[in-house]
Structures are given as structure tokens and as C-alpha cells.
Amino acid sequence: MKLPPELKTPLWFLGLQFELNPFSYLDTISKRYGDIVTVMSGSTPIVYISNPSGIKEVFTNTKEITASGALNQDFAFITGDKGVLQLDGLIHKNRRKLLMQAFHGARMQACGRGICELTEKMMNKQVIGKPFLAYPVIEEITFQVGIERVIGLDGGERHEKIKHLFASLLKLDRQSLIVKIFSKIFLEKDLGRWSPQGYLLHLRRELFQLLSTEVKERRQQTDLSHTDILSDLIFACDETGETLSNEEVRDLLLSPIFAAGDASGTAISWSLYWIHRLKNVREKLLEELDSLGQNPDPISIVALPYLSAVCNEVLRIYPTQLFTFPRLVESPIELMGYKLNPGTILIGNIYSTHQRDDLYPNPKEFQPERFLEKQFSPYEFLPFGGGSRVCIGATFALFEMKLILATILSHYQLELVSQRPERPKFAGLISSPASGVKMVMRGQRQDQGKSQPLAVGLV
Structure with missing residues (x-):
């Protein structure tokens, strides 16, 4: 060899x-x-x-x-033993096909307006002149969209609990390597909820139990109008014609939610950083968005060429994966x-x-135009991986990314608090903004760029 x-x-x-x-x-x-x-x-x-x-x-x-699923066993702690990452062969192919139904076509397009409305709702909570971290705000949006798309929950106590548990598990996963090494050497044993390992196991048990309960309850319903992934899996058959077990359904829900919340939230946060760091990029985007007029159709937004180029350049220069x-x-x-x-x-x-x-000539420079001038092969530009393990929600991730960015840019005037370069922080597969992209709200943007103050008292 x-x-x-x-x-x-x-x-x-x-x-x-x-x-x-x-x-x-x-x-x-x-x-x-x-x-x-x-x-x-x-x-x-x-x-x-x-x-x-x-x-x-x-x-x-x-x-x-x-593409052996055994190589992804390290992820089984948070994605389940029967998650799509751990599967192989015909079983993997069958489960991917089932999961992808909710991320394409009319179903995906139907949720576009909801994504825009949710983004406005979250951004309206920011106070004028008060700095905020964009990353957790965006992640709140992407997790909510992901849970609704995957499980069909658009609010309520269980939705909030599931969202909290996903975010808490990710927060622990993003601990520094030094902290993880210390915990592994000295605190690896489960000493109950107040030890790091015990708390991690507690969060996992809580999340898995909530998802299992949701699967069991939905299995007992006869409502065929749901268009989320959970409904697809409950009524689906495996490669042998048998229905999936509750455990299989539960585990298959985990990876899409993590991807929707974490990877998408990271990519959009990096986008806000680059767009507000480079004035010419922001001005070109605003000009393109303004050309659609008031309240544009989500499909028209997604088709915008410069917006698409900006999103691709973000995923090129600072890929989340x-x-x-x-x-x-x-x-x-x-x-x-x-x-x-x-x-x-x-x-x-x-x-x-x-x-x-x-x-990519001058690869350190943020140049969206390169994606307008050339089409790259899936082996040259591969932000979502490739082959049989390409991200299931890649198309939806770009769809969501464009709509959230378009909504924020069209309606709000934001600034970076500091012009110091944002550093990446690596955790697992994801590379997120280390300081969270600190920004400040200056006002609402209406009528092609005229600033209007946000309503007093929004918190």
C-alpha cells in the first residue's frame, strides 16, 4: 500500500x-x-x-x-441507532426516499410564506439600538421551521420543549475541546443530572421520550391531511412492505431537525455577517429584492440570481460542513x-x-459574481456533501436560507457592531461563528430603503 x-x-x-x-x-x-x-x-x-x-x-x-453507516456511529448518541446516518444499502435508500418527500415540490413551496412571517415575528422582538447576537435568533427561527416541517408541531408546550432540548444538546456539543477532554477524563461517569455526563444523558432521554410520545399519539390518529415527515413515516412501508416501528420513526426524525436547525442557522448567520460587512454586496442584494415590489411571492424570491449567488458564496467560503x-x-x-x-x-x-x-481565483475574497459567471460541478462545489450521503434537505436549506435573508434585508436595517473579522468555531461537522455575529437594529426598512422606527416597546 x-x-x-x-x-x-x-x-x-x-x-x-x-x-x-x-x-x-x-x-x-x-x-x-x-x-x-x-x-x-x-x-x-x-x-x-x-x-x-x-x-x-x-x-x-x-x-x-x-458509504458505511458504521462509520457514523459517533453520531448515534444524538441521531439514534436507526437514524438515516447509521443505515446502509437498500434500507438506507428506502429511508432517504421517505424523508425527502417533505423537502421538495409543492410541499416545500407551501411553507414559504410561513417562513417569512416567522422571520418577521422574531426580528420584531429586537429593540432599536440594542445589540443582539444574530446566531441564536436565526437558530430559533430555523429550529422552529425544522420542527414544524419534520414533526408538524407549529406551537404549544411540546413544540417548545422539543426545541429547547435540541438547542441544549447542541450547546453541549459546541463546548470547547479542552472542556470535553476534561469532562471525559474526570467527569465521564453518570453521577446524575448535576454532572456533565449525567445532564447530557438526561437531555437525550427527555428528547427521545417526547419524540416517542408524539410518534405513538400520531399513530393513533386517522388524519391524513398532515404533510410533515412524521406523517409520511407513520403511513410508509419499508423495503419489505412492512410498516416502520415507532423506534425507527423516532430516530429518523432526529437528523433532519438537527440539520434544519443547526446547519441552516449557521449558514444564514454567516450570510448576515458577509452581507453587512461588504457594502457593495448588500446594495446589490437590496436593489434586486426591491425590483420584486412589495410582498413578493416566495418563489420569485428564491429565483433571484444574485441572492442565489450570495448564498452559494457563503457556503463556499465558510462551509458549515x-x-x-x-x-x-x-x-x-x-x-x-x-x-x-x-x-x-x-x-x-x-x-x-x-x-x-x-x-476559485482569490478564494479568500467574498465574490458572489463567480457563481453568476460559471457553473461548478458537484465535485467542485459540494457544501452539502455528495453521493449517497448528500444532505437530504439541501434543496430546502437553500430555500429557507434565501427567504429568511430576503425578509430580513427587505424589512430591517441592521449593522455589525464590530468590523473585526468573525472567527469560525468548529464543533463536530459544523463550523459556526465564534462570537455569534453581534448586530444592532437601526430601524425598519420600507419603500426602497427609507428607514422607519420599529414600534416602541418591542422586546
Whole structure:
């Protein structure tokens, strides 16, 4: 076996480097080792690839390279043992098809107006002149949209509890690596709700129990008018023609909600940062949005070319997901001139692919125009991964991203509190804004840019 150049950095130190600045560290690795590099995890080689032709082979060679669900077991704690990430083969294909129904076509379009109205409702709570963190506000919106789309709950006590539990689990997941290491060494045992591990387990049990209760109650209903994912799964059949168990249905709900709330919220927050950091980008967007007139149809908003280019450039320069889900070499293969043995793990490096000078000249500069001038292949631009593990909700994520941004830009005047660059914070697969994108509300924007004060007393 001839492996690609090996990164000599110990795994623990590599993790600390990511803690400090993931993008800068990946830039350093690419500059030193090129577009394919090996990291050893014990005796297992993990090969990271940022070459489009290499990524294409990984995604399309499904005979010698498999997208094994066993490689995603680390996520099972929060996505369930029978979540879509942990499934393989025909079962995985069947469950993906079931989940995707609610994220496409007329169903997706029907919720567009609701997304805009919810965004206005949340933004109207901000006080003029008082700084706020955009990231948690946006995440509140995306989680609410996700829970409604996936479970069909658009309010009420159970909706609020589920939203709180999802957000709490994510908050713990975003703890610094140093805190996680300390907890693992000294506080790994479950000592009850007041210990870190015990509290984490408590949150998980609470969330799983609430979802299980919702599944059981909905199973007993005969209302066929629901158009959410939960309803689809309850009435669906598996690959053998049998109905899914309650446990299977529950676990399949988890990943779409996490993705809808966390990844989408992160991408939109990064968008607000770039749009308000670069005056010319904001002005072009406002001109395009104003061309639609008052109260435009959501479908017209989604079709706007410059808005689409801005969203793509956000996902290029600061992708929320830095890496693809891992693949496993099952038979000896040759990849980019290297011979790899069975057991080798392959991971697409999304961030470094998006930083290639040959694909994206001046990659550190935010230039939405590049997406108006050229169409990139799914191996050159892959913010949602690719192949059989591509994000199920990718189309909906862009749909939601555009509508939330358009609503905020059209109706409100916001400013960044500081012009200092926003740093990324890496946690799991997601790279979020470290300081939360601190902004201030200056007023409402009406009639092509004329400022109007928000109603007094909104909090």
C-alpha cells in the first residue's frame, strides 16, 4: 500500500489546532501537503481529499468504496441507532426516499410564506439600538421551521420543549475541546443530572421520550391531511412492505431537525455577517429584492440570481460542513496515483476544495459574481456533501436560507457592531461563528430603503 503524504501531527494536537482556527489550519495543511493527505488513527489510515477528480471517484465508485453507516456511529448518541446516518444499502435508500418527500415540490413551496412571517415575528422582538447576537435568533427561527416541517408541531408546550432540548444538546456539543477532554477524563461517569455526563444523558432521554410520545399519539390518529415527515413515516412501508416501528420513526426524525436547525442557522448567520460587512454586496442584494415590489411571492424570491449567488458564496467560503461523511475502502483501489488497501477511510475535504485557486481565483475574497459567471460541478462545489450521503434537505436549506435573508434585508436595517473579522468555531461537522455575529437594529426598512422606527416597546 502506498499512502498519500502523512500528517505527523498527533490527533489530540490536531484537535486543538482546529479549536483555535479550523480554516487557517486546513489552509496550512493544503499548502504543505497538497490536495490529498493521510492522518493515522491508530493503525487506520484516514485519507482527506480536496481534489475534484478524486472526490468524484470516491462518490461514484460504489463497488470498491462504500458509504458505511458504521462509520457514523459517533453520531448515534444524538441521531439514534436507526437514524438515516447509521443505515446502509437498500434500507438506507428506502429511508432517504421517505424523508425527502417533505423537502421538495409543492410541499416545500407551501411553507414559504410561513417562513417569512416567522422571520418577521422574531426580528420584531429586537429593540432599536440594542445589540443582539444574530446566531441564536436565526437558530430559533430555523429550529422552529425544522420542527414544524419534520414533526408538524407549529406551537404549544411540546413544540417548545422539543426545541429547547435540541438547542441544549447542541450547546453541549459546541463546548470547547479542552472542556470535553476534561469532562471525559474526570467527569465521564453518570453521577446524575448535576454532572456533565449525567445532564447530557438526561437531555437525550427527555428528547427521545417526547419524540416517542408524539410518534405513538400520531399513530393513533386517522388524519391524513398532515404533510410533515412524521406523517409520511407513520403511513410508509419499508423495503419489505412492512410498516416502520415507532423506534425507527423516532430516530429518523432526529437528523433532519438537527440539520434544519443547526446547519441552516449557521449558514444564514454567516450570510448576515458577509452581507453587512461588504457594502457593495448588500446594495446589490437590496436593489434586486426591491425590483420584486412589495410582498413578493416566495418563489420569485428564491429565483433571484444574485441572492442565489450570495448564498452559494457563503457556503463556499465558510462551509458549515467542513468534511463529507466518511467512506470505507472495501477492495484494493488506486486513487490519485496511490494504492489503498481495504480498511482505509476516505473523507472529502469540502473547505479545502472550495479554497482551490484553480477553481476559485482569490478564494479568500467574498465574490458572489463567480457563481453568476460559471457553473461548478458537484465535485467542485459540494457544501452539502455528495453521493449517497448528500444532505437530504439541501434543496430546502437553500430555500429557507434565501427567504429568511430576503425578509430580513427587505424589512430591517441592521449593522455589525464590530468590523473585526468573525472567527469560525468548529464543533463536530459544523463550523459556526465564534462570537455569534453581534448586530444592532437601526430601524425598519420600507419603500426602497427609507428607514422607519420599529414600534416602541418591542422586546
